Amino acid sequence: MGYQTRQGVILLDFLRRNSGKHLRAEDIARALEDEGNAIGKATVYRHLEKLLEQGQLRKFSAEGESGACYQLAEGCGQHSHYHLLCSRCGELLHLECESVERLFRHILQEHGFVVSEERTVLHGVCRQCSGKETTQ
Amino acid sequence: MGYQTRQGVILLDFLRRNSGKHLRAEDIARALEDEGNAIGKATVYRHLEKLLEQGQLRKFSAEGESGACYQLAEGCGQHSHYHLLCSRCGELLHLECESVERLFRHILQEHGFVVSEERTVLHGVCRQCSGKETTQ
DNA sequence: TACAATATGAAACCGGTTATCAGTTTCATA
DNA sequence: TATGAAACTGATAACCGGTTTCATATTGTA
Numbered sequence: 626m627g628y629q630t631r632q633g634v635i636l637l638d639f640l641r642r643n644s645g646k647h648l649r650a651e652d653i654a655r656a657l658e659d660e661g662n663a664i665g666k667a668t669v670y671r672h673l674e675k676l677l678e679q680g681q682l683r684k685f686s687a688e689g690e691s692g693a694c695y696q697l698a699e700g701c702g703q704h705s706h707y708h709l710l711c712s713r714c715g716e717l718l719h720l721e722c723e724s725v726e727r728l729f730r731h732i733l734q735e736h737g738f739v740v741s742e743e744r745t746v747l748h749g750v751c752r753q754c755s756g757k758e759t760t761q
Numbered sequence: 762m763g764y765q766t767r768q769g770v771i772l773l774d775f776l777r778r779n780s781g782k783h784l785r786a787e788d789i790a791r792a793l794e795d796e797g798n799a800i801g802k803a804t805v806y807r808h809l810e811k812l813l814e815q816g817q818l819r820k821f822s823a824e825g826e827s828g829a830c831y832q833l834a835e836g837c838g839q840h841s842h843y844h845l846l847c848s849r850c851g852e853l854l855h856l857e858c859e860s861v862e863r864l865f866r867h868i869l870q871e872h873g874f875v876v877s878e879e880r881t882v883l884h885g886v887c888r889q890c891s892g893k894e895t896t897q
Numbered sequence: 898t899a900c901a902a903t904a905t906g907a908a909a910c911c912g913g914t915t916a917t918c919a920g921t922t923t924c925a926t927a
Numbered sequence: 928t929a930t931g932a933a934a935c936t937g938a939t940a941a942c943c944g945g946t947t948t949c950a951t952a953t954t955g956t957a
Contacts, residue, residue, distance in 0.1 A: 628923045628934055665937035670914065688880070692913055709874050720872060728864040736856060737888030738845050744884035752873030764903055764954045801906035806945070828944050
């Protein structure tokens with residue numbers, strides 16, 4: 626269950642070379658095509674799905690934008706930290722905070738749910754953006 | 762700007778009778794049809810949109826969920842609730858928990874980030890699934 | 898009542914994502 | 928090497944939540 630394939634390698638390599646960016650499936654497919662390593666759309670989605678299941682990838686949907694964004698979850702050092710995604714500017718912030726850990730422990734103990742810090746992204750608006758015009 | 766219409770009344774009445782539930786547009790349309798008060802899909806969406814603008818309704822659109830769900834915002838004293846998504850079984854759980862609210866307040870005060878409970882989903886593994894074989 | 902403003906709903910459309918399925922690739926074994 | 932079963936691929940079609948269109952119907956006021 627899990628052969629190594631040309632496409633899988635190409636895709637993972639691409640994600641690594643572009644870690645830090647927010648990639649939409651569509652963009653990935655097109656970029657690979659431009660590089661001369663076209664991979665079928667369906668295959669791209671399948672690999673992204675697999676990486677998600679393995680927790681190697683994060684998926685989130687930016688407000689207003691159509692379609693989900695993906696970002697490799699690798700690295701991310703030793704200390705546990707949490708992710709905050711600003712819906713306005715798209716910035717993914719890292720948060721190290723004892724309170725978050727405490728909450729997740731609480732949810733585990735009181736509600737029986739194991740929160741995966743790797744996969745979880747808190748959505749909202751960052752300090753800079755909430756300072757600006759709150760339009761809309 | 763804003764005639765009172767049969768459909769508007771029916772929809773709001775339905776929402777009131779079902780406040781507390783998570784309603785997806787699709788479900789609303791079907792339920793009304795079953796009650797013999799069918800309203801066109803487009804009209805349902807239009808009314809939901811209007812209620813949202815007026816702040817009478819809250820919309821939860823989170824990844825992992827298929828389609829947005831709506832809930833009347835009336836009362837205001839009402840508890841917020843949060844979403845837990847189990848990566849194993851795909852179940853979307855609703856959590857009402859003072860601790861979560863406290864954390865979000867903390868993140869706002871200490872880290873300047875406004876967390877959107879509407880869009881945030883905590884990913885992880887639910888009680889049932891973590892009981893079973895941890896396979897994979 | 899008359900009529901302009903507004904609302905309705907069937908159907909077409911949209912764009913991201915998923916399912917289908919015949920053909921291809923991988924890899925352990927012979 | 929050669930084989931074959933399991934796994935993977937990819938073009939395409941289907942799906943799905945949501946939006947737009949537009950001819951028709953309803954509302955409220957003058």
